[in-house]
Amino acid sequence: MPKPKTSQKQPIKASKFTPTKKKQIFQTSTDPESEDEVEEADSSEDEVLPKITLTERKGDLFAAPPNTLLVHACNCVGSWNAGIALAFQKNYPQAYAVYQAHCASRTPNSLLSTCLIIPPQSGAQYRHWIACLFTSRKYGRGKDSKEAILDSTDSALQDMLEQFEELKKKPKGVWMCKINSGSFKVPWMQTKKLIEALTFKGGLHIEIVDPK
Numbered sequence: 001m002p003k004p005k006t007s008q009k010q011p012i013k014a015s016k017f018t019p020t021k022k023k024q025i026f027q028t029s030t031d032p033e034s035e036d037e038v039e040e041a042d043s044s045e046d047e048v049l050p051k052i053t054l055t056e057r058k059g060d061l062f063a064a065p066p067n068t069l070l071v072h073a074c075n076c077v078g079s080w081n082a083g084i085a086l087a088f089q090k091n092y093p094q095a096y097a098v099y100q101a102h103c104a105s106r107t108p109n110s111l112l113s114t115c116l117i118i119p120p121q122s123g124a125q126y127r128h129w130i131a132c133l134f135t136s137r138k139y140g141r142g143k144d145s146k147e148a149i150l151d152s153t154d155s156a157l158q159d160m161l162e163q164f165e166e167l168k169k170k171p172k173g174v175w176m177c178k179i180n181s182g183s184f185k186v187p188w189m190q191t192k193k194l195i196e197a198l199t200f201k202g203g204l205h206i207e208i209v210d211p212k
């Protein structure tokens with residue numbers, strides 16, 4: 001027997017109910033029944049949101065199951081020409097075209113600290129989502145300082161999580177390489193610490209996969 005509805009209250013628009021919130025307010029549930037509960041929980045200033053959890057293991061990022069979101073760090077000039085980015089270019093040519101077009105239509109400054117989520121492309125060899133975190137304006141010698149890269153990574157990850165929340169059809173899991181730790185030369189432990197400080201409503205697990 002379906003449970004009779006007991007609540008008489010009308011749904012309250014989030015904009016009215018939660019005027020100022022930090023970015024770390026994410027919800028993974030797509031269950032419409034849970035919307036009232038979510039809005040009530042949002043109203044609490046003291047609400048403790050679950051931290052993002054990470055596990056690290058040796059492996060190949062591209063061995064992720066279909067519909068996984070693969071996360072990597074990118075420059076803002078439209079180039080995936082070295083490191084794991086080059087492997088992304090080879091494995092996902094259609095996604096590379098999307099990334100290039102995105103970069104070509106924006107300035108590096110406007111891209112920095114944001115994230116581009118590319119859904120699986122039709123006809124592609126691998127059915128993966130790709131998250132491009134714009135963590136440095138340029139690459140090589142022109143890359144940003146370590147401090148600037150960490151700062152941009154923090155904002156780009158928050159942007160990724162906001163977009164993740166908005167997706168109607170979500171990726172099945174999230175895998176990430178040790179972003180920034182190769183060409184961008186930021187010690188992995190510093191990026192890791194930053195990711196572990198992020199929260200996501202409903203919780204989120206990220207699997208860190210590295211070949212070494």
Ligand SMILES: Nc1ncnc2c1ncn2[C@@H]1O[C@H](COP(=O)(O)OP(=O)(O)OC[C@H]2O[C@H](OP(=O)(O)O)[C@H](O)[C@@H]2O)[C@@H](O)[C@H]1O
Pocket residue numbers: 059060061062072073074075079080081082083084085086087138139140177178179180181182183184185186209210211212
């Ligand atoms: N199959 C695989 N599975 C899992 N992990 C894998 C892997 N293959 C390599 N890795 C690891 O992936 C991490 C990141 O190392 P990367 O150097 O690639 O990236 P990054 O985030 O420091 O920097 C980004 C900029 O590097 C490039 O440009 P440039 O070089 O500057 O021209 C780009 O275009 C960007 O702009 C390191 O831990 C590698 O061991």
